[in-house]
Amino acid sequence: MVTASESDRRMRRRSAVRDRILDAAWRLARRDGVAAVSLxxxxxxxxxxxxxxxxxxxxxxxxxxxxxxxxxxxxLATVTERxxxxxxxxxxxxxxxxxxRFCAADLARAQLLFERPVPTxxxxxxxxxxxxRFFDVGSELLARAGASDPAHRDIFTALIGGLISQxxxxxxxxxxxxxxxxxxVDMFLDHVNRRKDSP
Amino acid sequence: MVTASESDRRMRRRSAVRDRILDAAWRLARRDGVAAVSLxxxxxxxxxxxxxxxxxxxxxxxxxxxxxxxxxxxxLATVTERxxxxxxxxxxxxxxxxxxRFCAADLARAQLLFERPVPTxxxxxxxxxxxxRFFDVGSELLARAGASDPAHRDIFTALIGGLISQxxxxxxxxxxxxxxxxxxVDMFLDHVNRRKDSP
DNA sequence: GTCTATACATCGATAGAC
DNA sequence: GTCTATCGATGTATAGAC
Numbered sequence: 443m444v445t446a447s448e449s450d451r452r453m454r455r456r457s458a459v460r461d462r463i464l465d466a467a468w469r470l471a472r473r474d475g476v477a478a479v480s481l482x483x484x485x486x487x488x489x490x491x492x493x494x495x496x497x498x499x500x501x502x503x504x505x506x507x508x509x510x511x512x513x514x515x516x517x518l519a520t521v522t523e524r525x526x527x528x529x530x531x532x533x534x535x536x537x538x539x540x541x542x543r544f545c546a547a548d549l550a551r552a553q554l555l556f557e558r559p560v561p562t563x564x565x566x567x568x569x570x571x572x573x574x575r576f577f578d579v580g581s582e583l584l585a586r587a588g589a590s591d592p593a594h595r596d597i598f599t600a601l602i603g604g605l606i607s608q609x610x611x612x613x614x615x616x617x618x619x620x621x622x623x624x625x626x627v628d629m630f631l632d633h634v635n636r637r638k639d640s641p
Numbered sequence: 642m643v644t645a646s647e648s649d650r651r652m653r654r655r656s657a658v659r660d661r662i663l664d665a666a667w668r669l670a671r672r673d674g675v676a677a678v679s680l681x682x683x684x685x686x687x688x689x690x691x692x693x694x695x696x697x698x699x700x701x702x703x704x705x706x707x708x709x710x711x712x713x714x715x716x717l718a719t720v721t722e723r724x725x726x727x728x729x730x731x732x733x734x735x736x737x738x739x740x741x742r743f744c745a746a747d748l749a750r751a752q753l754l755f756e757r758p759v760p761t762x763x764x765x766x767x768x769x770x771x772x773x774r775f776f777d778v779g780s781e782l783l784a785r786a787g788a789s790d791p792a793h794r795d796i797f798t799a800l801i802g803g804l805i806s807q808x809x810x811x812x813x814x815x816x817x818x819x820x821x822x823x824x825x826v827d828m829f830l831d832h833v834n835r836r837k838d839s840p
Numbered sequence: 841g842t843c844t845a846t847a848c849a850t851c852g853a854t855a856g857a858c
Numbered sequence: 859g860t861c862t863a864t865c866g867a868t869g870t871a872t873a874g875a876c
Contacts, residue, residue: 477760601799601808602803629832
């Protein structure tokens with residue numbers, strides 16, 4: 443007979459192995475690139491055989507999806523736990539700075555979240571929902587700073603995404619582009635608020 | 642004995658086959674994505690066997706490099722033949738509009754030039770030189786509009802690149818992001834020139 | 841659950857005959 | 859230059875023993 447505590451232990455153990463697999467996948471992704479993670483290498487890394495991975499992930503894209511969700515949760519935790527000050531413009535700058543730091547801290551993670559390093563992989567709607575929650579936090583802060591127009595939100599996304607993407611692609615590890623984040627935020631908010639005051 | 646005209650015919654023929662291969666590669670890239678171009682499909686498309694392609698391109702990345710160079714030449718031709726009006730701000734807007742049109746006209750080409758659709762491929766210095774020449778044209782126009790500071794050039798690159806990249810990734814074929822190009826140019830040039838007038 | 845073993849399809853790339 | 863044949867790698871998936 444299977445008692446509740448037995449099944450509990452089983453679940454725990456299963457989840458622990460799953461986490462070890464994910465950790466190893468991140469390690470390989472950081473070393474060789476997200477797209478270069480192979481199931482055979484991954485299995486060797488956690489002392490399993492390649493077919494055994496299918497007990498934890500139904501397919502390789504399910505592994506990527508779990509990584510995507512994990513990255514989103516980390517990003518969400520970063521901006522949720524943070525208390526952004528009452529001054530709206532400063533709050534936006536702090537949030538952008540957190541995002542820049544988040545990306546610089548793990549380029550593979552940033553690539554998986556914001557670029558498309560694996561052409562055949564698209565996050566499931568469930569995982570993507572986590573990404574949307576992050577955008578919602580940003581939208582809230584933006585709105586308080588005077589940019590509630592969806593068009594302005596799109597522009598802002600493109601501006602910040604552009605800085606980060608140029609940084610990752612052309613000078614990973616540096617700050618040639620991202621160091622201008624504050625200036626771009628100021629430029630953008632000045633622009634938005636000027637338009638509102640004198641239309 | 643090999644006469645000059647015979648060797649000439651041979652070169653011509655070789656170059657013609659090479660062009661047919663490149664055309665087919667672009668066709669496949671537009672249909673299936675840049676990364677999904679396979680040498681076997683490509684060979685079938687031009688009625689050759691897969692190993693025969695190695696007579697024309699030393700490796701798959703050499704094919705990508707030739708495509709990259711071709712795309713750069715087309716972009717360079719677009720902005721070089723154009724006569725951008727004497728009003729600097731208008732000229733920058735026209736150049737950005739040309740760039741947006743260029744990208745929208747062939748998403749696969751834009752991806753190969755401005756994103757990194759094939760993780761293992763990096764353009765050779767020779768090909769990248771063509772890309773630099775395009776940037777130089779843009780820098781010239783930007784400088785005339787008051788943005789000659791390298792830092793400002795970096796910011797501008799990120800802003801426009803961000804708009805185009807968001808557009809390609811999230812809504813290929815639409816203009817949700819790129820339609821704001823003129824507004825972003827104005828915002829940027831206002832910002833740059835304001836800083837200069839009142840420091 | 842995990843293993844061994846195997847299978848199928850794809851891919852880039854190479855050797856050697858012609 | 860082009861072919862046939864082949865190599866080693868990949869992702870994916872399954873069967874069957876333990």
